[in-house]
Amino acid sequence: MAVMSYRDAVRQSIVDEMERDGDVFMMGEDIGRYKGTFRVSEGLLEKFGEKRIVDTPITECGFTGIAIGAAMAGLRPIVEMMTMSFSILALDQIINHAAKVHYMTGGQITVPMVVRGPSGAANQLSAQHSHSMEGWYAHVPGLKVIAPTTADCARGLLKTAIRDNNPVIFVENPGLYATKTEVSEDPNYTIPFGKARVAKEGKDVSLIAYSRMVHVCMKAAEGLEKRGIDAEVIDVRSLLPLDTETIFGSVRKTHRAVVVYEDWRSGAFGAEIHSRINENCFDDLDAPVGRVGGLNVPMPYSRVLELECIPNDGDVLAAVDKIV
Amino acid sequence: MAVMSYRDAVRQSIVDEMERDGDVFMMGEDIGRYKGTFRVSEGLLEKFGEKRIVDTPITECGFTGIAIGAAMAGLRPIVEMMTMSFSILALDQIINHAAKVHYMTGGQITVPMVVRGPSGAANQLSAQHSHSMEGWYAHVPGLKVIAPTTADCARGLLKTAIRDNNPVIFVENPGLYATKTEVSEDPNYTIPFGKARVAKEGKDVSLIAYSRMVHVCMKAAEGLEKRGIDAEVIDVRSLLPLDTETIFGSVRKTHRAVVVYEDWRSGAFGAEIHSRINENCFDDLDAPVGRVGGLNVPMPYSRVLELECIPNDGDVLAAVDKIV
Amino acid sequence: MAKQAVHTETPAELEQYFREMLFIRHFEEKCNFSYRQGKSGGYLHVYIGMEALAIGWLHAIRKGHDYVITAYRDHAHALLLGTDPVAVMAEICGRVAGPSRGKGGSMHLYDKKNEFYGGWGIVGGHVPLGGGLAFAAKYRGEDRVCINFMGDGASNQGVVFETLNMAGLWDLPCIFIVENNEIAMGTRLEYHAADTQLWKRGLPFDIKSERIDGMDAIQMKRDAQRIVDWVRENQKPYFVEVMSYRFAGHGAADNDRSLYRSKDEEDENWKRDPIARLETELEKRNIMNREKMEAIEQEIIGEVDAIYEKAMASPHPSPEEVYDNVYSDMEPEKGH
Amino acid sequence: MAKQAVHTETPAELEQYFREMLFIRHFEEKCNFSYRQGKSGGYLHVYIGMEALAIGWLHAIRKGHDYVITAYRDHAHALLLGTDPVAVMAEICGRVAGPSRGKGGSMHLYDKKNEFYGGWGIVGGHVPLGGGLAFAAKYRGEDRVCINFMGDGASNQGVVFETLNMAGLWDLPCIFIVENNEIAMGTRLEYHAADTQLWKRGLPFDIKSERIDGMDAIQMKRDAQRIVDWVRENQKPYFVEVMSYRFAGHGAADNDRSLYRSKDEEDENWKRDPIARLETELEKRNIMNREKMEAIEQEIIGEVDAIYEKAMASPHPSPEEVYDNVYSDMEPEKGH
Ligand SMILES: Cc1ncc(C[n+]2csc(CCOP(=O)(O)OP(=O)(O)O)c2C)c(N)n1
Numbered sequence A, B: 001m002a003v004m005s006y007r008d009a010v011r012q013s014i015v016d017e018m019e020r021d022g023d024v025f026m027m028g029e030d031i032g033r034y035k036g037t038f039r040v041s042e043g044l045l046e047k048f049g050e051k052r053i054v055d056t057p058i059t060e061c062g063f064t065g066i067a068i069g070a071a072m073a074g075l076r077p078i079v080e081m082m083t084m085s086f087s088i089l090a091l092d093q094i095i096n097h098a099a100k101v102h103y104m105t106g107g108q109i110t111v112p113m114v115v116r117g118p119s120g121a122a123n124q125l126s127a128q129h130s131h132s133m134e135g136w137y138a139h140v141p142g143l144k145v146i147a148p149t150t151a152d153c154a155r156g157l158l159k160t161a162i163r164d165n166n167p168v169i170f171v172e173n174p175g176l177y178a179t180k181t182e183v184s185e186d187p188n189y190t191i192p193f194g195k196a197r198v199a200k201e202g203k204d205v206s207l208i209a210y211s212r213m214v215h216v217c218m219k220a221a222e223g224l225e226k227r228g229i230d231a232e233v234i235d236v237r238s239l240l241p242l243d244t245e246t247i248f249g250s251v252r253k254t255h256r257a258v259v260v261y262e263d264w265r266s267g268a269f270g271a272e273i274h275s276r277i278n279e280n281c282f283d284d285l286d287a288p289v290g291r292v293g294g295l296n297v298p299m300p301y302s303r304v305l306e307l308e309c310i311p312n313d314g315d316v317l318a319a320v321d322k323i324v
Numbered sequence C, D: 001m002a003k004q005a006v007h008t009e010t011p012a013e014l015e016q017y018f019r020e021m022l023f024i025r026h027f028e029e030k031c032n033f034s035y036r037q038g039k040s041g042g043y044l045h046v047y048i049g050m051e052a053l054a055i056g057w058l059h060a061i062r063k064g065h066d067y068v069i070t071a072y073r074d075h076a077h078a079l080l081l082g083t084d085p086v087a088v089m090a091e092i093c094g095r096v097a098g099p100s101r102g103k104g105g106s107m108h109l110y111d112k113k114n115e116f117y118g119g120w121g122i123v124g125g126h127v128p129l130g131g132g133l134a135f136a137a138k139y140r141g142e143d144r145v146c147i148n149f150m151g152d153g154a155s156n157q158g159v160v161f162e163t164l165n166m167a168g169l170w171d172l173p174c175i176f177i178v179e180n181n182e183i184a185m186g187t188r189l190e191y192h193a194a195d196t197q198l199w200k201r202g203l204p205f206d207i208k209s210e211r212i213d214g215m216d217a218i219q220m221k222r223d224a225q226r227i228v229d230w231v232r233e234n235q236k237p238y239f240v241e242v243m244s245y246r247f248a249g250h251g252a253a254d255n256d257r258s259l260y261r262s263k264d265e266e267d268e269n270w271k272r273d274p275i276a277r278l279e280t281e282l283e284k285r286n287i288m289n290r291e292k293m294e295a296i297e298q299e300i301i302g303e304v305d306a307i308y309e310k311a312m313a314s315p316h317p318s319p320e321e322v323y324d325n326v327y328s329d330m331e332p333e334k335g336h
């Protein structure tokens, strides 16, 4: 184990897998010479050369399609989206092509590809650069969608993603890159998909989140502790496949839950988690399941307004207050 | 009133509004000379000429962007997507540009535009042509999303959509075009957004759906009647804004509900409706709210398999059985 | 260029082209028949009139070695690459004997063992995938080329230009072929392209580009061979506009061609019929007389009938199969 | 073409260009300062080095009549079109005095009354919108043209080519201007474009296309006037590659230019500095001596300082405003 930032953990996993398998390569905008806008790919060009660290023109739809085609031929591309917001331009390639070809070919062709990058708001990037994309992807059969919170999870789950034979959407968050945790150094350290993580055990209420919002929930849990409320925090980690067993188990124990996400409140994947709890734990619930999501507005530039939009621990406390 | 098909009702509303306002024009693939693949635009080219009925190249992203730009300058484009599945290629224009510019300009610029076309499965169109897109759009602040079931609703709501100063996604369904109802002939007949329709009153269980699935629910309601169960059927019609008042009112009356939609079960907008009911009607519920959605698979070509995927009245009955 | 000069077709070759073109035509007629019979459904697009184009290109490549990808008008490509015609017909009719066990249908034919990558329904959407196949060949230092077919309408899609730029930038061994049949569904070339000389679209990307005729199987094969050899040798992309014509409607459901062209125009173009043209050539070269041709055609009609019967004998998939192949290693969340 | 010949710049005009270019430069420096001070945030992109380009084009059009649209490097365009500089600076610093009351920021400046349509963050995404503005002008039979600016990197985006095809097909009065500053963020032209002669990209669409220099304000204005007049007269699109250079980093956050270019290259290019060039010209034509220039610059620096102070005096928006302008006629579902 070593203390490592989320950024370094992501990079280390890419390095491991590229050293392990010559078919793995990386493609994206400004990832080589410019080292990546979030510096995730720093040093990779020097290490692996232009053949395997491919700087692309600003054509998300085209280079994602090229990566998919390469994957159909057996290569294992890692596509970096400078921000996941830009993956909207590549949605047709990801959803209509990568996600469907295995099915349309009756299993003949696989697409071992990872599309990764930061999702969600950073700091005043305004309306067009602050999307939370994971919910849309998690709605699409044929894709797997991962959204780790800690550096250690990022490391283990990314390695699993790169080794997976299906297209995997790997969602990071601008606010997480600098965060550090103990991280396994084992070059074969992988974390299986479809397993949620209990970030904190508790007995009074379940806070269910993924990515950066898990930290927000942890902070809220501290606040609740002061009020004598013992919250359990579930880090979903894997949206598709979704570990409902762990989620339901927690709810059946605490009988109360709040689902927390940064995405626009209405119509987000958090609503799906919320629905599943209601469908399956109805008789275990002592109160309606709460939800905390981002405000239903395009992300404003003004920091004052931006902070209004993004859920914080205070919003989680307010939601818990309503149900305990 | 006159008996009219859904197709004719949509066309009639376009004709009315184009006659009423010279700024209204229509743009899309094969809508003019070819009369539209679903023949919605039949006769419009002869009536309004090439200037106002614009046949486009197969470049959804580009012509949708051109329509948005024209709308920013004050025109009122009606963009036909040959099928809503193809609007995936235009998502960046719709979501990042049309939906956000009013906000990003602090209200200086409006985008009075309608994007309309058939959404959902038709008959063996396979995986790439059978998407239900409305859920994604209904997640996006800045858009309004309408999905009428009857010819009369299509007529009244489309006229409202064309007169609206915001981008409106108007979702039709291949299976509805030939269906007929009594339709108002009043050239100023409009139906306000955000008002659901009670398709059938009942007291035992609320079936909540939109678009073609309302017919499926009506058929299921007949089946339930035979079993002595009096179902209420709510036609949501307007997904964004959503008429939760009518939906909650029905649930508070029946104490039982099933949300029905054709879109992939997991992560669809139906989950949002489901969540809202659970958040707001928790104490009124005698049983968990049920859900019926499309199977979580890319749409298969084989008719046998396709019919497996699309919810039918039998599936609704099964869901009701679970909760009564 | 040396390679090209030595190409003089043997009688056997020409007979093969003739048989294959006839086979495609009758196979396609049978597909339309199956559609009218309600045995196939959805969107079904035949290649009638365009046979020489696929013949030329797919005889110029190394089958099973070079990559091939196209859109939904894909029956001929699958057949010529060696997919069992019974399997092709079975897929078109949604039967389990199809390569995708009925999950793909007419628009989505694939045959990995022959390096045929489909079979795609989003106009223009498969073009970058073809660029990716070429990318893989180059990455691995193989000498494969990718044959990337698209329609004239598809050549307007932005992703095509994005792919051309990267192909030119990275020297991808990819041949972009515009099957210019002068129409996109119901929209004629002049209504969808600002400049109808589509071959020019490779020029801004420093890609060798040209327009050639696709109605003469013999010349088509020669040009295709010249270009395929050049690309394999030079490891650079190529952009080719091939002039062709579809005699049938856009798809089996398109039954009013008068919306976009006159009977006269069609009659004019029937004079370009690639099969008639090859017949004349076969006669001129004394390779075959009319009787022999007639006999071969009857033979092929019989073959196609038998293929159809066999395909029809294949069962529809069983409902449980609906969850197979969503993922390579897991099942999706089940149920409604 | 007659129009062009009669253009000889008056001293007043040249002084105006000079003042405006200096104003832009110092305004941009102040923007970077505000960023370092933490008064502005997010992505902020300045126009330093490219001033002559905007000067030439925006003096060639009818301000407030012709449509103008660009990407996120948009401060100069807003200023030259007549948006109050205090408002521009306020927007950049997220204050309510901004045209969007702080909701847009540096990348999203708009001024409807001056027909300035922004101000966009998705590379290439605004280009079809510009096509749409031209479409509206044509639809209404007005004689407006649309000036559609994009970067060299943006010119690779597929939607740009889709728009060019429709502009050529429908004769849209739109001028597509590639502000070629030889780099896209950290990717040099030769690494993102298969052919670095970007002007060729209009050719496949039968669009008049050319490459011109954008570092000489006087010549830039002449070329711009020639092209704007031609488009207004002929009601057809035009594609122009304008050679330029950005002296600053890509954005205020880009502080390691050595990742993509050498100090020597920058020094070489400083010799092309459009302001220095105009200064020389002003001297040559005896319009102004160095002292005068120096005085004007001091005056402008003072102006910009005052503008910054005024902008800073404007308050941040109040939290309730977050729900305004999502729709023109309703509010979204509120709360977390
Ligand atoms: C993105 C997209 N838009 C529209 C369609 C509907 N469509 C299917 S084929 C077609 C015409 C394509 O014409 P062309 O590219 O010339 O190919 P051809 O059919 O002539 O072989 C259209 C509009 C589609 N499948 N995908």
Ligand SMILES: Cc1ncc(C[n+]2csc(CCOP(=O)(O)OP(=O)(O)O)c2C)c(N)n1
Pocket (backbone or CB within 6 Å): A029, A058, A060, A082, A086, A089, D045, D073, D121, D122, D123, D150, D151, D152, D153, D154, D155, D179, D181, D183, D184, D185, D250
């Ligand atoms: C679709 C999309 N991809 C990537 C980005 C990130 N990005 C912002 S500006 C930029 C470079 C654009 O370069 P160019 O078009 O030459 O304009 P310039 O900055 O040189 O004026 C990139 C990659 C973006 N904003 N949008």
Ligand SMILES: [Mg+2]
Pocket (backbone or CB within 6 Å): C151, C152, C153, C179, C180, C181, C182, C183, C184, C185
């Ligand atoms: Mg065609």
Ligand SMILES: [Mg+2]
Pocket (backbone or CB within 6 Å): D151, D152, D153, D179, D180, D181, D182, D183, D184, D185
């Ligand atoms: Mg640039």
